[in-house]
Amino acid sequence: MMRKVLKENGLSLQVTLTSEEKLESPGSYSRLIRSAVDEAIRLKASDIHFEPTNKGFKIRLRVCGTLQVYYSSEKNIDLKILPDVLRGAMFTTLKAISNIPLGKQSEAQDSRISFTKRGIDVRVNKIPTEFGEKIVYRLFNKNESKKLTDAGFPIETYNDVRSAIQKKSGLIIITGETGSGKTSTIYSLIEEMDRERLNISTLENPVERHVEGVTHTGVTQKLGFSDGLRALLRQDPDVILVGEIRDETTAKLAVRAASTGHLVISTMHTNTALNIPKVFEYYGADQMQLMESLVLGANQRLIRKICPECSTSSDKKGGNFKTVNKSGCSKCSNGFLNERVLLFEYFTRDEINEKGGILLKRSIKELVIELAKKGVIDENEVHRHTH
Template identity: 35%
Template sequence: MICLPADVTEKIANFLLERGGVTLEKLDQLKVLASEQQSCLIQVLIDNKQITQEGLADEVANLYGLKRVTLFKASDVEDRAYSLISEDFISENHVIPFSLTKNTIKVAISDPTSLSVMGNVKVLSGRQVETFVVTFKEVRDIIKKRSNIQFGSSAVSSNEEAVDDENETSEIIRYVNQIIELAVNEGASDIHIEPFRNDSRLRYRIDGVLVTQSEKLMTGFSASSESSFLHENYAAVTTRVKIMATLDISEKRLPQDGAIVFKAKKSNVDLRISVLPTNNGERVVMRILDKGAISMSIDSLGFDVSDLKKVKDAIDSPQGMVLVTGPTGSGKTTTQYAALQRINREGINILTAEDPVEYNLDGIAQVHIKESIGLTFASALRSFLRQDPEVILVGEIRDKETVDIAIKAALTGHLVLSTLHTNDSASTITRLLNMGVESYLISSSLTLIIAQRLARKICPSCKVLDESVNEEMLHSIGFSLEEATRVKTYKGKGCDKCNGRGNKGRRGIYEVLKITDRIREAILDNASVFDIEKIAEDEGLVTMKECAKGHLQEGEISFEEFHRVMIV
């Protein structure tokens, strides 16, 4: 059925009246008929031979000041033009790219509402757009004839397809590709693209800290004024990212999430995309998923010998609950995956509930939590218990219902791994109590707590003595006066190897609390966090602060980094 916007339909009907193509009486009759048939007036006018499709195309061209063209055969459409735009985009928006030059792409439409996507065609093709009008039948027939022919596309049509930048000539496409490529080369974990009133900003999160990127690092792009290339082309850049992530490019009012598989020079890179509307435009964050996180072993995470034995004993146990705690970005997922890597074998049934599933793990059944449809951590856990598992991983314990089911699983012969957001190991017990869990359930199910942070390591290529740190400063973070006279601290002065940051790579800062008989008794007695910490330290607990002090003494981390991570 052919439909046009009401205002366009009204204008065409008035043209027909003025030219004598239809009488007022007949037009009124056809309007009634359209209402009765729940049809569009334009379709009724065509069905009753008051206007032809060719005549309709002529009127649309006149109304919008566009040129007319005829595309009677599929051969009238150049393959290289049609293949430049994805078939999904063509079908959804009823546009026909039919001719291509170095700087221009010619596009045919039948419905004037398609004019709203010409800006997207410009971004997709990297060329200026010339718009022409054809009949609805021509658009329909050409799309139908072409639907069985496979062409290449500059847009990603599914989250599993890699984005191939070899043949992409658009400046915007090259710019976005270079943003991602540079971030991967820099070892960034996140890319932030942010709009402001008078400028825009590009930042990479490198070793846990956001670093503003200068466009001087980008090659081949220049702005026409004092503002940045990103600011001048911000809408086009965000549109390109949304196209790559197969998001709705016309939706600018609501947050959207998606994913990209980007073909970098060395390998394919998975990215998770978040688009957030702000008062200055859409803010984009791209999380770069490091596939190395799923191949790390427990031995390579940086635990000391004593803590490593505690961790291995806990995850090798057939039952119990192991909790990993720390703020966002502290490496909890990497620790959990390393634990799964150790115990994943053919004779073990492992199920995970994650929000979202960031990495695909071979031999493990992973469930992507979707609370919008009722698939919560709690509901997934209930189903897991009917799936005959040995090991269950819960991405995060968020509520009483989830922790109750997790504890039930740990008490009935399952190993349960999960995370919480707490500052240290002992306060995790208090958090569980505050969530309403009975102390006897905590003491009988919990086997180990790993609290952790990630600290930036000093770049070994530019490591120098930090003479700004004095004995008083060292004493303030827990060194004795005698120790403070002997401790030497270092920093990175910045070099080419670390891009002037002074830091390169990160290491874990850990605190491993084994739930011993004495600690179980303390939990049952509702002991304070201080009392539990005291018992644990008597039994050999190395706190995160002591762990970080050790790495400071060894010259691995700077005094400034110690303060940043430990929030002294």
């Protein structure tokens, strides 16, 4: 057990070290984990993977949606140490830092820790694998701004989004794949609201970030999205944020709430904003109520910016198209910058006609072509995001 001794008024007291104190202890494995955490923060990585392998272990960081190897014991191995001894020592230290109890090696376990000085909250997840336990850190930067003005919207989009969140009631649905940043977007929407005068409540799985003036509730096995939403509706809400709509009851309740005087914000897993009514139809929600309450429907993607230093220009007419140079240069990693651009396809109330037909105000296709023409993204992204 890692403990420290506090001496006060002549008394000495043993206290368990915090995760950050354990991270900063002098051992060589703590040092390696610490350097991975600090590098992840520097690169704004979203996750750190600590993976056991047949020859020891490796550490990978997810930066801008792509995993990159940070450390591999195969390359740095001291041949006198056997892989399982190496792995054992590494994961014992990692589990101590991560507040994952030793033992229970065949079980999935999770925990939450904070590296307070670094301004980082970590959601830890452990799962048994063929070579031992794999641990993944999902990082949440507490100081990172989530303001709507920083979301990267063009001015017209920003104004449309703002007017949607100023409505007293209605439904705002942001769609996108995992890792498309839709959770960040819905957080930035509630950050923008008058949190003192409105009762804003959330239902999330899990609560990813605390927003001042907002009541957050995490769903559990005992309180799922639908029961939670039903209970929240009895708490006199103005705005309800539901992390994700993925079952019939939640879909129906969300539509009903939106058409009875509440502003409901949620996300869905589909690849175009035009599919939103179809998903609700699939869940059996009232289509008429839905079309009357939808105030904003969107689909978003995050695309890596291409490195302007080493990319090659193609001689296509009508724009400054560029192709990635996969070997990269000293200014980038494999031809890409550690930065992504947000593509936000959407429609508002005004784009829904009387028959329920929807015309997109901006489409992913239009946006991706525009960015490729400017040479901001790899021209191959056009094909990837329009088919």
